[in-house]
Amino acid sequence: MIVDVLKASKMIQKGDVVAIPTETVYGLAADAMNAEAVKKTFQLKKRPADNPLIVHISDLDQLDSIAKTVPPAARKLADAFWPGPITLVMAKDARVPDVVTGGLGTVAVRMPDHQMALHLIRLTGPLTAPSANRSGRPSPTRVSHITEDFGNQLAILDGGDCKIGLESTVLDITSKTPKILRPGAISKEMIEKILETNVQERVGEYEEKPSSPGVKYSHYKPKARVIWISTIPDSVNNSTYYLIHSDSKEFKQTNVIGYRGNFEKMARELYDQFRTADHLAYSFIAVESLPANKISPVLSALRDRINRAAG
Numbered sequence: 001m002i003v004d005v006l007k008a009s010k011m012i013q014k015g016d017v018v019a020i021p022t023e024t025v026y027g028l029a030a031d032a033m034n035a036e037a038v039k040k041t042f043q044l045k046k047r048p049a050d051n052p053l054i055v056h057i058s059d060l061d062q063l064d065s066i067a068k069t070v071p072p073a074a075r076k077l078a079d080a081f082w083p084g085p086i087t088l089v090m091a092k093d094a095r096v097p098d099v100v101t102g103g104l105g106t107v108a109v110r111m112p113d114h115q116m117a118l119h120l121i122r123l124t125g126p127l128t129a130p131s132a133n134r135s136g137r138p139s140p141t142r143v144s145h146i147t148e149d150f151g152n153q154l155a156i157l158d159g160g161d162c163k164i165g166l167e168s169t170v171l172d173i174t175s176k177t178p179k180i181l182r183p184g185a186i187s188k189e190m191i192e193k194i195l196e197t198n199v200q201e202r203v204g205e206y207e208e209k210p211s212s213p214g215v216k217y218s219h220y221k222p223k224a225r226v227i228w229i230s231t232i233p234d235s236v237n238n239s240t241y242y243l244i245h246s247d248s249k250e251f252k253q254t255n256v257i258g259y260r261g262n263f264e265k266m267a268r269e270l271y272d273q274f275r276t277a278d279h280l281a282y283s284f285i286a287v288e289s290l291p292a293n294k295i296s297p298v299l300s301a302l303r304d305r306i307n308r309a310a311g
């Protein structure tokens with residue numbers, strides 16, 4: 001069910017949940033200060049209760065009621081990147097319900113770069129908005145992905161296709177060395193330039209006791225098996241859907257998608273391609289290994305999501 005911003009705001013104020021657009025992926029929004037409403041998003045998604053949510057804000061003033069103190073690094077990063085795809089983990093203000101943070105003493109916050117979302121949050125106040133997919137499925141980057149997972153009953157604010165297509169960078173700024181808990185479109189190098197300090201990036205896969213609870217769960221998984229390939233075969237396999245980025249060849253086959261070095265486009269379409277491959281009942285999704293050099297800031301996030309889908 002498609003709703004407009006005003007209707008969405010009224011529903012959220014009543015404690016209902018509404019799917020909302022952001023520049024990264026669609027979120028399942030609830031009033032961040034209403035514990036009962038937030039619980040509904042966990043139930044709808046079947047999300048484990050220890051996987052905390054991101055609080056979305058529209059104005060910097062709202063930070064004061066969410067974070068206990070706002071460190072100088074947060075001001076600098078907000079200034080440089082908000083509204084935009086970076087989430088900051090800070091000490092939590094007591095007013096934020098425990099259900100939002102899975103009982104943690106920290107809270108994750110960001111300001112999404114989407115006019116409809118910002119307009120809505122100005123009407124409702126801060127919103128939690130985990131990706132609007134069932135837990136374990138690829139995140140939704142267009143309205144049809146949401147109805148695929150939840151049917152037509154869920155209220156949706158239609159903001160078009162998401163322009164980034166991968167979830168935000170999650171940066172922990174609670175300790176001296178900032179740490180990337182989840183890579184996103186804002187890269188380590190971009191953050192280091194603003195903070196003028198080294199930033200740690202978690203490169204290993206699943207940690208024993210993860211600092212970001214979400215990273216231990218399998219995410220972004222299509223039904224087809226995702227595999228990495230280092231070379232593109234001369235004759236392609238009919239049961240495989242290929243995502244290729246090198247521009248060395250022209251492909252006529254409909255099961256080979258070529259990105260010709262456009263990694264931003266590849267990121268934007270990744271989850272849609274996963275879902276498309278499933279609709280067409282391919283057994284495998286073969287993704288060409290990504291280059292090690294940092295020619296695009298989104299490469300680290302792309303690699304992370306494909307690794308998880310393959311893992």
Ligand code: AMP
Pocket residue numbers: 051052053054089101104106107108129130131167168170181182211212213214215
């Ligand atoms: P999603 O809303 O599905 O994009 O997931 C939010 C991500 O942020 C998950 O990986 C969470 O584990 C992470 N996150 C949220 N809050 C915190 C927090 N307080 N500390 C560390 N990671 C967090």
Ligand code: MG
Pocket residue numbers: 130131139
């Ligand atoms: Mg998610």
